[in-house]
Amino acid sequence: MMTAGLYFSHPACLEHDPRAHMPGHPDTPERLEAIERELAAHAWLGWDRRAAPPAEESQLELVHSARHVRAVRELCEAGGGAIDADTYVGETSYPAALYAAGGACEMARALLAGETRLGFCGVRPSGHHAEPDRAMGFCLFNNIALAAELAIRELGARRVFILDWDVHHGNGTAEAFRSRPDVLFSSIHESPLYPGTGPLEDAGSGPGEGYTINLPVPAGSEEELWLSLLEHVVLPAAVAFEPDLVLISAGFDAHLEDPLASCRLETGSFAEMARHVRDFAERRDVPLGMILEGGYRPRVQAECVRETLAALGGEGQARSAAAESPITSRAAAQVGRYWPL
Ligand SMILES: [Zn+2]
Numbered sequence: 001m002m003t004a005g006l007y008f009s010h011p012a013c014l015e016h017d018p019r020a021h022m023p024g025h026p027d028t029p030e031r032l033e034a035i036e037r038e039l040a041a042h043a044w045l046g047w048d049r050r051a052a053p054p055a056e057e058s059q060l061e062l063v064h065s066a067r068h069v070r071a072v073r074e075l076c077e078a079g080g081g082a083i084d085a086d087t088y089v090g091e092t093s094y095p096a097a098l099y100a101a102g103g104a105c106e107m108a109r110a111l112l113a114g115e116t117r118l119g120f121c122g123v124r125p126s127g128h129h130a131e132p133d134r135a136m137g138f139c140l141f142n143n144i145a146l147a148a149e150l151a152i153r154e155l156g157a158r159r160v161f162i163l164d165w166d167v168h169h170g171n172g173t174a175e176a177f178r179s180r181p182d183v184l185f186s187s188i189h190e191s192p193l194y195p196g197t198g199p200l201e202d203a204g205s206g207p208g209e210g211y212t213i214n215l216p217v218p219a220g221s222e223e224e225l226w227l228s229l230l231e232h233v234v235l236p237a238a239v240a241f242e243p244d245l246v247l248i249s250a251g252f253d254a255h256l257e258d259p260l261a262s263c264r265l266e267t268g269s270f271a272e273m274a275r276h277v278r279d280f281a282e283r284r285d286v287p288l289g290m291i292l293e294g295g296y297r298p299r300v301q302a303e304c305v306r307e308t309l310a311a312l313g314g315e316g317q318a319r320s321a322a323a324e325s326p327i328t329s330r331a332a333a334q335v336g337r338y339w340p341l
Helices: 030-040 066-077 093-112 143-154 171-177 223-241 267-284 298-312 326-335
Strands: 006-009 048-051 118-121 160-164 183-190 212-217 245-250 288-292
Touching: 006 030, 006 093, 030 298, 066 093, 093 118, 093 143, 093 245, 093 288, 118 298, 143 160, 143 171, 143 245, 143 288, 160 171, 160 223, 171 183, 171 212, 183 223, 212 223, 212 326, 223 267, 223 326, 245 267, 267 288, 267 298, 288 298
Parallel strands: 006 048, 006 118, 118 288, 160 183, 160 245, 183 212, 245 288
Antiparallel strands: none
């Protein structure tokens, strides 16, 4: 049987535990353990598992400054501590971050080498808040930005489409590519909410103007709105962009049970979004990789991941969402300035 996809992970990612410095921190190793337990109970849905390799420091510098990389390493080696009010590291956090970034990069390589059409990185610490020169929001290095940059600089991709469906704005990824026309970055996120960036009007800058699509949604937003924005705003732009690679910052914290945000997606909502992106990637014949970001009810997040991977693997048909909500119409008017929707 042909494998459904490749699942990248490494035990080192379980060794990063911010609770050593801040008891009660929501980013726990149990998040990954729950995913692996859930998938193991379902025979990994036919996906093959691969060990993530560690990223080289020089790979991190594809996106990050040498100063930032050194500062994180030295803080970890000195025993760790606080980087900001949310972001804590210990001695084992630096290796964990190297494997997380290395997994994302290795997934991009496997996808573009044609070894698989689908990939998932079950890694942590997550990455989408990490800016080129700064760690923040539980994130040390920007895993998805590193994968996209590697894909373009070294793996032959000309254009990469990044969808960020974590409930928080992917400010780090947005900053990494804000003035670039070879990465289409699109984020659906609750607003107002941490980190406070990502207004609809921010479309990127310079040669990258139009290549950033920020779609803030209010607290309480449900599946219908998220799907509507994806189907009627994000994916039409992505069709016109003609990417060679699709990457998803897959956070599951827009779930109604998540303690850090107030959107109201259900477990199956992530699978609904995945079906739309799956169909897009299949029609364009481009590979698709997901990288874990947030999601802070481990059991719920694990079920979301299982349903999402099943959907990516072909389960279920995409359902169409209404196009005429005021939020979708306003977003379409803004994004339609740059893309044929
Ligand atoms: Zn998040």
